[in-house]
Amino acid sequence: MTDQTASQPSSKHGSLLAVDARTKKRNAAETRFKAYGIGALLIGLFFLVTLLTAIVSNGSTAFSQTYISLDVTLNAEKLDPNGTGDRDEIAKVTTLGYTQIIAEAVANTMAANEIESPLPAGALPLMVSASAAAQIRDTVLADPSLVGQTVTFNVLASSRVDGYLKGRVTRESLARDRNLGPPHLDIVDQMLDAGVVEKRWNLAFITGADASESRPEQAGIGVSMLGSFFMMLVVLFLSLPIGVAASIYLEEFAPQNKFTDFIEVNISNLAAVPSIVFGILGLAIFIQIMHLPQSAPLVGGLVLTLMTLPTIIISTRASLKSVPPSIRDAALGVGASKMQSVFHHVLPLAMPGILTGTIIGLAQALGETAPLLLIGMVGFIASNYPDGLASGFLDPNSAMPAQIYEWAKRADPAYYERAWGGIIVLLVFLMTMNIIAILLRRRFERRW
């Protein structure tokens, strides 16, 4: 500072080792500014950590599940009263017909382990998941010769039993429950001691399909993950090239005229269109006019593509704009065409921004539910794995966020933990996707 000449007459700036008042002030401002930056970053990360903690603590229990191992006597009188051994005959017994068999199996298992209970036999199957009947029936139908034998099955425990082992369900709350009562829990306690009941890592949650409301223990996110995967393929392969091409045109080639302005305004406006409106659009165009199938990941992908495009275009344009003109000049100067200068030099330099836009756009598309509501991807949909590429795109399927949304609405509290568990899977999926993009982005990043 000019008027601070004090110690050293030779230097009007004063000693470098002693920081003068104004610099102190400016440095304080600097420190503050930097602190704002760190603060902002920490706030962001804090929220992230809070959210992740909430998600993990709520959802981690979805990754384990309670199983009961039952010795099931496949009563020939019930399953094949005529003794034909014919598969079609045996198939006439529906899953409802297996209830009795399961009740007996539970009773037998209890007897084998010397467990006593005041409960009538009819109330015993309530501890076992409704999926057990289907599981046993499928096994029998696959091998009709099993009829009449006793086979050991590892069946899912019902969601209440599972909840009890996870601490979600208490005796007091069961007192008012129509499904299960405290006596059941006594049985479970003893079965647990006997090693008949066991809580295990639940791979089926990651690979499985959705289940109905009455059997949350069976529900998995696997099939809808495939649905999301196929949708993301569509989104990536359409929105990235179209978005980048549109940006290149607007930023590098478009003449300054009304038409260009019109396109530009349209694009930024599309970014503000609520996602459900894209659902209305998708329903009208892709399903009603183009006759694409309902609930298909292809249609979902197309709708989400339209939704992601503005995000990608806006970020791509911003990063194209930030490439210094001298680079373009240099390329043109050696006789490159405009097209070549853009594709050889400008685009690679703009790549980090393009990838950021893609990451954000895809993340948004991956987590979006509302438009899927209208094109039929929300509800009880996924039941089978697609058996090929075409069926992956065209067969009815759900998507992860839609699945999570559905679960979060369901009445049984067991679905609540699954919804959070599903979010964990979704985030892992998202991060895998991002890591690829981030690695790419790192390769392109440089300052000039």
Next chain:
Amino acid sequence: MSALWIALIVLALAAGGYVLGRKRALASVGGNTRHLHSLPSYYGANVAMMAAVPALILLVIWLILQPMVLNRMVAPMIGSVAAGEAGEMSLVMSDVRRVADGLDAAVDQGVLSGAEARDMQSDSTDVRATLSNVGVALGSDVTAETLSAAQRYRALSSTGSLLMTVVVLAVALAGAITATLRTHRDFRARNVVEHGMRVLLIGAACFAILTTLGIVLSLIFNTVKFFNLYPASDYFFGLTWSPSFGGGSSLGILPLLWGTLYISVIALAVAVPIGLFAAIYLSEYATPRIRAFAKPMLEVLAGIPTIVYGLFALLTVGPLLVSVFGEGGFAGVGWMQGGTAVMTAGLVMGIMLIPFVSSLSDDIINAVPQTMRDGSLGLGATKSETVRQVVLPAALPGIVGAILLAASRAIGETMIVVLGAGAAAKLSLNPFEAMTTVTAKIVSQLTGDADFSSPEALVAFALGMTLFVITLGLNIFALWIVRKYREQYE
């Protein structure tokens, strides 16, 4: 031959054309690329382009037009409704098409022989049952008229398809041959190919317009229907929003618009400073390692499904705010009645938007040339002065873009609003009161229990349309502002 196969053959032709064109170009100069006008690959690309593009365009147009033309030709055969309304006619025609498709399917699956399908009589065979076997849904039994029309339709369409195959492949071949013949050392292949690419680029840019058109078209009819049922003035100027099933709903948009605006502003007030400062820190101060870690981490915030944010707002942030601003809270002000409030939704939405601002801005800031920073630092500026006065102004256009994107996202968000802000439509200044937004109401009216042709359900379309027009206006305004500002600057 199916359209897919035709397309594949055309593409194969194009690939062959590429190789041929390249070879021919090289041959014309004896292998010395210096004497070619363009690089050899451009000659190849030119041939490929000429082979594929016109043929594929023709194919698409043909596929669209053929059913229309056939309809025209077959329609006179249906006498009974010929005099009737257009709607009825189109229904009958769709039935004819379905029968024709069904016959095709039946022949494919071997249920019928080609001759049987051609000569089948409606009185002798149960067409509906036959077609049901092959999984084709028919609304009613097939009349003789319909059946014969369908048979004629089939005949015509198979002729049409044959013709299409021949013509499309001929066009592809012709294109490939002309382009190959034209391939010569002085032919400006690069210019032609680049011109083609440019058209592609323009096409991509026009997608936005098509989407807009699609949105407008898919909203407009129901919007008009809505305004036929409900007075426009009440809708635009009404101060209350209270739909009810029995009719007599008040559907004024103003409270919803107000809620949208209020929540978006709060969200941006959270996201912009945090995002911008985070971006500045990441690009200017942080070590590469911190940056490599923190940036993607923040981006995860953009990927967390909005329902999680909604639950976060409902279960965590709302009660927290009530414990501060509610009655008997720490602040002792008693402004807040319940956990759901504009503030709750705004804060949480702001968190979600942080990465929109931070990541995009970080890229833009990072792209400002180092010499700019050097110039400022060399004058004895501190880093923060450099950032504020040199780097940010240079990066401003991109940052504004990022903020606009975040704002757009805020306007379009639903889930957080439903769970965080509540469903009450109110015109109030208190940010601690529950309000709702246009988008939240679009979703709830669309997915609700109201009769789908009642104003209560149709209003969803009108809301969508209104929001669309308003944001369009805002965007035009923003563009105008940016232009004006830029003119002063450059």
Next chain:
Amino acid sequence: RDNVQVAGSSTVLPYASIVAEAFGENFDFPTPVVESGGSSAGLARFCEGVGENQIDIANASRAIREREIEACAANGVTDIIEVRIGYDGIVFASDINGPTFAFTPEHWFNALAPMVLVDGAIVENPYTNWSQIDANLPDQDILAFIPGTKHGTREVFEENVLAAGCEATGAHEAMIAAGMDEDAAEDACIAVRTDGLSTDIDGDYTETLARVDANPNGIGVFGLAFYENNTDKLQVATMSGVEPTVDSIATGEYPVSRPLYFYIKKAHIGVIPGLKEYAAFFVSDDMAGAWGPLALYGLVSDPELADTQAMIEAEQTMGDM
């Protein structure tokens, strides 16, 4: 297309999904696809037309309306089979740790209406605590979470609770006496106060539950099935002395319930494989009967289920009735 496609009400969805799952397990037909999205959206899609690209069944938590039938007909969807699958009981529940409530419609009218009858005069609602309305009710601040206007449940709540309460308290009469016409009085009866003591919930019951969780004073409106799955958090209130159970609702003793439906396009029967079988399976005694899995889950089964079964067997459309 070889699977049945269903869309519509999210209230019916749980039942439909249970049936669809069992159907897929026991029949050789593929599992039907059941989409949610709301009764209105489901019916709107249902009425788009007949054909392979159109859904076969629309679930609805209310009966189809005249205007919708017309819209359907305009698109060629004429033969519609209406299937009533049972009833959805609507219950009032509060935090498990709070006091117990025994309500009457009058209580609710007095708690929620903006104008109530006090000492013979229609005045602005003065009540903020349940015990002010009726000394027998617990001393607890009024805080209600009622279904938003998008929900059909709201209509039932308005008619069977508020309007009934209005009538019973004499407020309706007093309003007419005060010079309101019939329509205005009816509207006033079902109006809801806007001072924050009553909150509309546009989301689902899980949201209502979360709010009751966060505000132990709150009383929420739930579906019976939802309540029965969450007895660990909620306790149910009686209405006019009747406790809501599957039985009390089925007999009509408990007043607040609504019928649930699904609608079939007759034109698709016999064309879409498994459509009729699914419909028949849905209403079979095995599924929808008093001891079937649907009832176990909380559906109040329809006493006239046999008629419904016969109707499906005969493919009887709405016009034929």
Next chain:
Amino acid sequence: MNDMRQIERAVDMKQTKITARGVQVYYGDNHAIKDVSVEIADKTVTAFIGPSGCGKSTFLRCLNRMNDTISICRVEGDILIDNEDIYDPRVDPVQLRAKVGMVFQKPNPFPKSIYDNVAYGPKIHGLARNKAELDEIVEKALRRGAIWDEVKDRLNAPGTGLSGGQQQRLCIARAVATEPEVLLMDEPCSALDPIATAQVEELIDELRQSYSVVIVTHSMQQAARVSQKTAFFHLGNLVEYGETGEIFTNPEDPRTESYITGRIG
């Protein structure tokens, strides 16, 4: 004014390569080049001199239509190269720029490796049939740019990490690698030391054998050393144009005289 002189001199035997007639350039409202007419001969080095901001760079950029990239820039008048109007709509600016190379005033290497910087032009013009040929072209260009020895060990290092003078020579190498017919050099030696300057001047002299070179310079000595013709610009006007020797020893215009007899840089 210069037409007469041209007839008198031996150099004029050389064909005219570039003809500019009544060229006007505007940046928005700023009239940067005012009615400039000039004929630039083939196989000659022409120097543009003049005070800073007088329009030398602007005029130079007109000659290969680099001004097209500045949206506010407007060019009027005719510029002919080999008797073809380069502003004719049929002319492909890309082809024009391949023929008329340019070295910019501020060195602007691509943020790529040194090798790729030089190889880029030859690649897009198909000048090399294979990698070996390309290597050869790159080496030759770098040698001509007098920078080969300094960078031969780090051809894969980024071009932006070079010193100022090295960057400038890299840009010269990049320009000559495409073998243009006309080379426009905007102050190519401004950041170069005397030895490198000498090497670049040698290069210019060598290029003159086959090409036409236009060079903007602030150094009178350099203009005198390398050019055969000199044009003096002042405030957007072409004040004087003629034989270099003539201009420096016997300027016609008083402005020229006062400029070159000012202190010499």
Next chain:
Amino acid sequence: MNDMRQIERAVDMKQTKITARGVQVYYGDNHAIKDVSVEIADKTVTAFIGPSGCGKSTFLRCLNRMNDTISICRVEGDILIDNEDIYDPRVDPVQLRAKVGMVFQKPNPFPKSIYDNVAYGPKIHGLARNKAELDEIVEKALRRGAIWDEVKDRLNAPGTGLSGGQQQRLCIARAVATEPEVLLMDEPCSALDPIATAQVEELIDELRQSYSVVIVTHSMQQAARVSQKTAFFHLGNLVEYGETGEIFTNPEDPRTESYITGRIG
């Protein structure tokens, strides 16, 4: 080597402003400055000369710690200004750079108006109490940068729209506006015409009255005209340092001799 000579000469009466001892600079593995020791006197113009890429800019950037901004750059040894080690952790580089101003080799005006470009430094250092004072400072700086006449009518036009030479003078004006004690100029006249060069040289002469100026130049004449001391760098070594007259007339080192007797730029 230069210590002895310093004692003999009159100029040496002047105080030493900058002392460098055993300075080593590395860019990653590239050893760009090798053990350089030098003393730069106050109120003197010191010229750095040497072939391109020899490390002049690098060494210059060490003197105000601009090298800090290049992450791969590592500096060893001591540099003292007014007997204070500028690499001392207590030293605030911001204050240092206010004291030691710099003009860069490539002109880098901010994308702001001309006025703001110049006013920027004074504003952040609080040199003006009000707008009028600031106007005065800006005008004075632009006059000293010899560009006032050209830009006085368009002070609000962006600095990036100027010609190359104008940009460089703008950067000079920007640097002097903050009134540093030491001014480091990296080829300040490379893009300037002779007249502007003369004006800048006059400025340098004027600055010498009160400040210490270090200038990198490729022009021997310029070094001879403006500097009192000259340092010759070669391949990262300081080969010779001494009185300018001495260096040019009677170089000690054969490398110096061969460099300055090469062709003169």
